[in-house]
Amino acid sequence: MLSPTSATFSITNAGLSPSGSVNTAVTTPQTASTDGGFQSLNGAGTEASGGGVVRNPFNFTPQQYSAGRGSISKSDALGRRKGHKYRHSSIHASHMDSIFQPPPVRTPLTVPASLPMPTRKEAWWSMNSNQTARLAWCLCHFLVAGYVQFSGAGSLAMTALSRLLLFDAAGATVCVAVDVMGNFEVWKRSSIKHPFGLERADVLAGFGLAVFIAFMGLDVFSHGIQHSLENLGHHESHSAHSHARVATGSIDTASLLSIVTTLVSAVLLKNHVRIGRAVRLELMASWGKILSNPSHFLTLSCSTLLLILPFLNMQHYKSFDLIFSFLVAGLMIALGVRLGTSLASMLLMSYRSSGRDRRAVRDVIEGIEADPGVGKVEEARFWQVHYGLCMANLKLRCRGENDMTRVRQRIMNLIRQRLGEVKGVTWEITVQTAREKD
Template sequence: MASSSSLPIPLPPQTPSPPPDNPDQRSLAPEPQYDPNALSPMHGIMQNERLKEDIANMGPTSPTSPSFGSFSSHGSNANAGSDPNPFNFQPMALAKSPVMKSNIGQRRGHKYKHSSISHQIFLEPPPRAPLALPASLPIPTLKECRSSMSKDQKTRFWWSVCHMLIAGYTLWSAHGSLAMTALSHLILFDSLGALLCVIVDVLGNFEVWKRSSVRHPFGLERAEVLAGFAASVLLVFMGMDLISHNLQHWLEASPGHQPHHSHEHDRVSAGSVDLTAVLAIGSTLVSAIGLKNHARIGKSMRFAYIESLPSVLSNPSHFLTLSCSTLLLILPLLSVSLYNWLDKLLSLSMAISMCVLGSRIVKALGSILLMSFSGNGVSDVMRDIQADPAVTAIDDARFWQVHYGLCMANLKLRVTGTEETLVKLREKITSLIRNRLGGGYGSGGQKWEVTLQFTAERL
């Protein structure tokens, strides 16, 4: 009993640790000896631990001690048929191959760009040079435009406002005169052109107006064409309104019809000077010479009948306003009966002229908005290019206008000859297009950018 009480109390069974992830570490650790006949799988481990603790606690013993026989008999039973080495070492062979790590618990699949497989399947696009054009440029606000205006631009702006006030005064002082009403519409059209010139001049202070970008390939200069197109449509509507008023007056003047309104032309006395007509002439000359309000429209649309006149009168808008104002200045010198007939005739003529002029401007500006060229001389240029001995055929030829100051020509030709001959041909065609269609050097016409593509043929 004394020997049994001196034995240590056994430890409770512990939870076994999971096997290591590395197979080499698993092979290096000695495998525990399990007894399949024991009640607990930890029976062999517990028994080995108990023997080690007994040896440590027994100290020196003699053969006569009561525990000597039991220990020797227990030890002989435990070590029977085993290695005389008290430690349970097992021989192992080291692997010569490199140690492979386990993939357990790791994320499977390639790492996209960093994977070797992805480099074979998903190839990266070749590096591209950055675009020379910016994606977009800032559009100035109203406050920025006001702060960027120079003294001359402010003066021109206030003059355009005064021009509009003169148009309103002309309409207010018409007093039933259809010719004066038509003149007020023409002055309003001229004042809109003067205001548009000031706005274009102010926007020219900013980079977005002329510099190309991805969003606006030709800058904002095409906005001027759109504004002129809207003003020309308004001119057509005003001319049609005047035609309807003239028809109404002709119906009221027919026999058997009682007019609802009395149209007495008492706005000026006979033999006096019409101050409203003088104001109309002065405002038109100031806007035409100082602001050049319809200069761009005059370049894109020419009338052969008035092209030989001076610069101010060669513009159809200025010619129509100045001629109407001059006739209204002369009308008070005539008799009252003749004044009435001439007033109606002049009003109808001006209304028809406004419709014709507005429709021509709409057609010319509409072709610019549609990226086409409506000028004259294209057929002559094509005939001269075809007549050159170095040109065998013209595959394609495109002429188009971007805005008031820029036109483009793209030609694809089949040619023969040496390299020196082709260089001279390129210079000849470029000079021919710019002189015939652009008006030549120093004439102030449109700027032409010519692109030529040659296909050399062997004879």
């Protein structure tokens, strides 16, 4: 009976047993040889326990591996370089230079991408003596407007005059700011960021002044209606405004200061010239340089008529003051509407003909179509950029190639004769021509 403690093995029948199968001889690693035998790693055959020679069937030789890279020479490192070796060859360089060439050197653009904007300090130091004097006079203009406002608190007509003086002072300040900005290149020079410079900002400021004078007229209307309602019936006024008659000296002083200030601003400083061009009232065109400007005419006429107030009695004084203030307020609103519509057409990139010739643009297009060398006018656009620049873009087809130059010259002359009558306005005309297909 077998048991773990009494198990015995027989070795007579060449059987295996734990005690008999233990071989104390140390065997060396063997490698295969090409002749079908095995041999040890050192190339020599070893004898097995039975006395036979073991041959190596493969002719492998061991090599020693070192983890460090310091022992590798530069020539070996170049030979073992990773990546595409053809790229570093001279053949590749010669072929790639002919295929991939560097981009050609481009000439710089004549129109810059943008121009530096001046700071307030730079604008202040760029002012000349004339601009400084004009700015100081604008401050005096504001002071006169404030004096007229507070000295004539009981008169609606003097309140309306103070609003006109305030508008003139603000317009004069805008004119000085425009002249100061003209000292810098960014104001008139075109760039990609500002194709027409910054002169369109002058148009935007003028549009703001138009809205301002219109609202000042509405303010005078509201005060007049309020005073009229307070005088109805026998109740007491709930307003803090004083309805006492203004002193004669205050009226005379305010009127004379307004006249002198307006004349100096119009004659010496030439303010509101661009606003006068934008309004372009044909009725006032022949009244001279000063009176043809609606802003100056309105201020001077109001200041002159106020000198009549001291000669009126109390009853006529109130009636004249109320009616005259309503008249001035209505003219202020009319001036604001006319100026605003004219400047809005510039802001909307359109062209508005003068009141004398409303069909000027239509007549120009009809004159171009009547030319024998023009087959068809495909596109015609006329628009005013700012106070001093108008543009005309035309696209048409000509009947012959020889007529293109003549037609282009005739179109330019026709536009400048019919539409270029406004002083100080330059026309830029672009004519795109193509031959008419048979």
